[in-house]
Every structure is written in C-alpha cells, then in structure tokens.
Amino acid sequence: NAGVTQTPKFRILKIGQSMTLQCTQDMNHNYMYWYRQDPGMGLKLIYYSVGAGITDKGEVPNGYNVSRSTTEDFPLRLELAAPSQTSVYFCASTPTGLNPEAFFGQGTRLTVV
Amino acid sequence: GENVEQHPSTLSVQEGDSAVIKCTYSDSASNYFPWYKQELGKGPQLIIDIRSNVGEKKDQRIAVTLNKTAKHFSLHITETQPEDSAVYFCAASRGRDDKIIFGKGTRLHILP
Numbered sequence: 001n002a003g004v005t006q007t008p009k010f011r012i013l014k015i016g017q018s019m020t021l022q023c024t025q026d027m028n029h030n031y032m033y034w035y036r037q038d039p040g041m042g043l044k045l046i047y048y049s050v051g052a053g054i055t056d057k058g059e060v061p062n063g064y065n066v067s068r069s070t071t072e073d074f075p076l077r078l079e080l081a082a083p084s085q086t087s088v089y090f091c092a093s094t095p096t097g098l099n100p101e102a103f104f105g106q107g108t109r110l111t112v113v
Numbered sequence: 114g115e116n117v118e119q120h121p122s123t124l125s126v127q128e129g130d131s132a133v134i135k136c137t138y139s140d141s142a143s144n145y146f147p148w149y150k151q152e153l154g155k156g157p158q159l160i161i162d163i164r165s166n167v168g169e170k171k172d173q174r175i176a177v178t179l180n181k182t183a184k185h186f187s188l189h190i191t192e193t194q195p196e197d198s199a200v201y202f203c204a205a206s207r208g209r210d211d212k213i214i215f216g217k218g219t220r221l222h223i224l225p
Contacts, residue, residue: 004156031212042119042217043157043202050212090156098164098208099145104156 002026006091006105013081013112021076021108023091029103031094032074034058034066036087037107043090049074081112115140117205119216127224132193134219136203137185143205146179146186151200151218160201161188164208190221198223 007022025032030051035043035058045058049068063085065077074093078085089108094100116139126132138146144165149157163170163177163186170177174193179186190197200220206213 033212035215040220043215045215048212092156094206094213099162100206100208100211100213101147101159101162102149102157102204102213104158107154107156 004091004093004103004105006089006108008108009106010109011111013078013110015081015083015112017081018077018079019081019110021078021089021091021110023074023076023105024072025074025091025093025103026072027093027095027103028071029093029095030071031096031100032068033092033094033102034064034074034076035090035092036060036085037090038087046076046089078110083112086110086112115143115205115207115214117203117214117216119203119219121219122217123220123222125222125224126193128193128195130193132190132197132221134188134201134203134221135185136187136205136216137183138205138214139184140205140207141184142207145206145208146177147204147206147213148175148177148188149202149204149215151202153199157200157202193223195223195225197221 033048034046047066091105147162151157203216
C-alpha cells in the first residue's frame with residue numbers, strides 16, 4: 001500500500017498564481033485533512049472531510065478551497081497565492097473506528113514569491 | 114469542540130535523561146489519545162497511543178499516562194538518545210465517527 005501520497009513535493013508560485021495540491025490515499029479512510037505547518041510551528045487545520053461529498057472548514061480556511069468527489073482524493077486549491085501562504089502543507093487521513101490512527105503524506109513545500 | 118493544549122513548546126534534555134511532554138484536553142467524550150513524532154522533512158508518524166480505559170501504556174523507552182479525571186495525558190521518554198530529537202504532537206479523538214485534534218507540538222532537543 002502506498003498510504004497517503006501528496007504531489008508535488010516542492011513548488012514555487014508567483015503572487016496571484018493558482019495551483020492545486022494533490023492528495024490521494026489508498027486505505028479507504030473516510031476522514032481526510034489538510035494542514036499547514038509554518039517554520040518551527042505546529043499543525044494548523046485548513047479543511048477536513050468526513051467522506052466523499054462532504055467538506056468542512058478548519059481553523060485557517062481563508063484563501064483555500066477543497067473538494068472530495070471520491071473517497072481516495074482530497075485536492076487543495078490555492079487561488080490568488082499570497083506570500084502568507086508560504087508553508088509546508090500536509091495531507092492526512094484517518095479511518096473510522098476505535099483507534100483512528102492518522103497517516104500523513106510527505107508534505108508539499110510551497111513558496112510564494 | 115475539542116481543544117488540545119500541549120506543553121512545553123520546546124524542551125532540551127541531556128542525553129540519557131528523561132523527557133516529559135504534557136497535554137490537556139477539553140472534551141470529556143474523547144477516548145483515544147495518540148502521540149506522533151515528526152522528524153525533519155517528514156510527516157508526523159504514530160509512536161504510541163492510549164485509550165481511555167487504560168491508565169498507562171509502555172513501549173520500550175516510551176510510555177504514555179492518562180488521567181481521565183483531570184483530562185490530561187503525558188508522554189515519557191526515558192534514557193533519551195540523539196535520535197529522539199524531533200517534534201512531538203499529542204492528539205485526541207472521540208474515535209468512531211469523529212475527527213482527530215492535534216496539540217501545537219513540542220520540539221525536543223537531546224543535548225550531547
């Protein structure tokens with residue numbers, strides 16, 4: 001199993017450009033999450049999804065959009081990129097059940113210049 | 114909703130000494146408490162977890178304790194080694210059909 005796969009690993013954007021960060025999991029997990037992690041800081045939840053067709057805002061959703069058309073995929077869209085969005089982005093998934101262990105992707109390092 | 118507080122944000126200990134990281138949670142319905150380790154350039158990975166029907170769990174040099182009454186849980190690392198240097202996150206969940214909430218993380222430095 002590949003687990004959680006994120007692409008790309010690195011990206012440099014110019015101010016005002018748009019891009020989509022891809023996230024795919026092959027574990028049939030219902031829950032998926034997007035976090036951003038600024039240098040030396042903790043994880044901030046951007047958006048999460050409890051299943052296909054359902055998404056909810058986290059603590060820092062402004063400037064981002066998500067969709068969940070399938071169980072496997074949870075892309076994160078940045079519209080009109082700003083320097084404040086320079087960060088490392090992590091996608092994660094958890095199963096439902098008694099022990100919902102979170103599995104993380106390797107991260108996407110995004111720089112907006 | 115659930116809120117997880119984690120302390121300290123940074124911790125430095127001499128190699129061979131013990132390290133303790135503490136977390137508190139707000140939702141008394143939470144019943145699953147995992148700990149994650151994030152090494153440089155990687156995503157967090159589960160290192161140990163505990164359920165609310167257990168007070169303590171050990172795995173070699175790592176142990177987690179849970180006090181349900183006080184709503185706090187702690188990670189204990191004994192005989193620390195250089196490879197223990199990382200960022201550690203606690204988390205809480207009601208399990209079943211609920212999302213997981215992370216603490217803000219603790220950067221652990223093991224000093225030679």
